[in-house]
Amino acid sequence: MTIDLFILLLIGFMLAAGLIAVETSDLLSAVIAVGAAGFALSVIDLLLGAPDLAFPQVLVEIITLVLLIRMIMTRRDTSRQTPRDTLRTAVVLLGGGVFLVAAFLAVVGLGAGATVPAFGEPLLAGGHPGVSAAYLWQFDKDTGVANCVMGILLDYRAYDTLGEATVIFVAIMGGYVVLRKVGRKRQAQEPSP
Amino acid sequence: MKGMTSIVRDVTRLVAGVVMVYGVYVSCTGHLTPGGGFAGGVIIMAGVVMLVLAFGGERANELLAESRCHVLDGSGALAFALVALLGFFAGGFFVNFLPRGRVHQLVSGGMILPANLAISLKVAAGLIGIFLALVLATRQPSSQE
Amino acid sequence: MGIAIYMLTFLLLLIGVYALVAKKNLVRIIMGIAILEYAVNLLLVLVGYRRDGTPPILPRGQTAAELAARAVDPLPQALVLTSIVIGLSVTALAVALAVRLYDKYGTFDMNDIRNLRG
Structure with missing residues (x-):
């Protein structure tokens, strides 16, 4: 404890x-x-x-x-404090409260449908062990690795990793595009900066 | 950013290589210990970030140009896709056809070791490239005025 | 105790959402995204925790069947591992956007940027 x-x-x-x-x-x-x-x-x-x-x-x-x-x-931070707005505060508090109540129902297990498993007792150890128990039982024979997480990441679920690599690639491409020094249009208009 | 004092530069010169070698080690042994391609790539990037911060963006850009980072980034992604495509020799995308080897040996796990290396190359090159782009873009407004 | 842990994690998530919704400063919005990421990663790891569990890494001289009786759930860990690195590249993209906006408008404040656009 x-x-x-x-x-x-x-x-x-x-x-x-x-x-x-x-x-x-x-x-x-x-x-x-x-x-x-x-x-x-x-x-x-x-x-x-x-x-x-x-x-x-x-x-x-x-x-x-x-x-x-x-x-x-x-860079100098010139932003001002936003003035207190009673309506906005009320909306934020109300939304947060509703979310917390829903989360509490899910944690305690009163909500309908899927709920969060109790802390310290994952689905893996329960009555319906599911897919991660199968991975844990045979990852050394299936993949030959000692680190089960890496076995799942690059063998059982390599498609996820491919998608993830794509996301990183796209994010980095987006960064390059945003940070490009001079836009193509401006470059054509004024050839000597 | 002009770079830092000579104490910082000398210490960085001593340490940065060790940091990068450690990154390669972490990505090579990802299937045995915690770590793997992502952590290894980020460690390699941390070594380069040290160099950039200590010596300044221009100097780093001379050594490892931003455009070369794009090429390395793309080749890392291509290598990972190639690892996946090699699975077609055994019948499908991402099929691990190499022999598994014995658990706890360095050469084990079939395709996982090359996949880890490809991912670490991809992550390291991509993040170094965007960091260099950020550092170089930061200098731009002052040079225009 | 377990319920309190979960509820504090949800509260952390709410703080991230609050920073995203109510703050007008670009740096604070980036920090809100970071806090949101922490909360979601933490929630996923908490869901996979087994009491007195060991990491899902095979010690020498054991078989996976012996490990399976004690190890924590490895599947959420694998998913969170990808999410952490995606978080870093998303942060880099957001920083690039903020830097670009600052270069153009000279401020991080969304209200000012909106007024200046004209």
């Missing part, structure tokens, strides 16, 4: 960091708060038996911090 307490504390830390990131007025502190939340997430991954996720999470967090800090360091 101590691990539950640790995870609870760390998620509380992530919540505090997220609130600071959203509400503080200084952008640099906000970025660093997001970084703190990401590192806490990697520790949670480690506690939950997912070293495969903790590893890239730390790395991705470092790169995200570098990208965001580089973006805001050389």
Whole structure:
């Protein structure tokens, strides 16, 4: 049960960091708060038996911090605080409350249809083990790897990975297009910049 | 960005190569230990990011031009698709036809090792390219004025 | 305890949505996307957790059948692993868009950008 307490504390830390990131007025502190939340997430991954996720999470967090800090360091933040709007606050609180109630019903198991499995008892260990139990039972014979996650990622479900590689490719292409120095039209109009 | 002091540059010169070799190691042993192509690619990218931050964008762009990153990115994607297409020798897309080997050996798991290497090349080259593009684009407004 | 863990994760998700909906600063919107990603990844890993479970990595001298009785669910981990890297490239794309907008309009504020467009 101590691990539950640790995870609870760390998620509380992530919540505090997220609130600071959203509400503080200084952008640099906000970025660093997001970084703190990401590192806490990697520790949670480690506690939950997912070293495969903790590893890239730390790395991705470092790169995200570098990208965001580089973006805001050389630029002046001229945005103003939006004035308090009672109607907007009411709508946000109402929507959040409805979402939380629905989530609570799903967690407790009162909602109709599919519900979230209880914490610590995945579908894998229940009466209907499903596909991941089959993967776990025979991945060493099927794929010959020691790391089951990699076996699923690149052998059983390689199509998912192909789609994921496509998404990365498209996102990076989009970045190149957005960052291109001079548009083609302008280049044609003024040949010597 | 002009680059940093000579202390940072010397330490980076010592460390960056080790970081990149570690990235290659992580992507080679993804089927045995935690890690794999994604983590390895991001580690290689982190080594290059260190170099870019320490020496400045222009210097890094001389060594590894942005256009070369596009070529590496595309070849990584192509290599992964090729790994998938090779499965047709055994009857279908993504069929793992190589011998499995023994568990816990470096050469095991059939197509998983080459697929990991292709993914790490793709992730590293793509992210390095977009980082270089961001660093170089940041300098643009000041040079225009 | 388990219910509290799940509810805090959903609350984290709400914070991300709130930053996306209510904030007008581009940097905060990017951070909102990041927080949303954290919450979703965390939720998926939590769903696959088994109490006192081990990582789904085969120790030397064990068979997969022995591991299967104790390991956590590997399938959500495989999906989240791809989602983390996609998150990084999406962040890079969003940063590129924000940099471009700043170069054109000189501000990160969506209200100002909307007014300046004219």
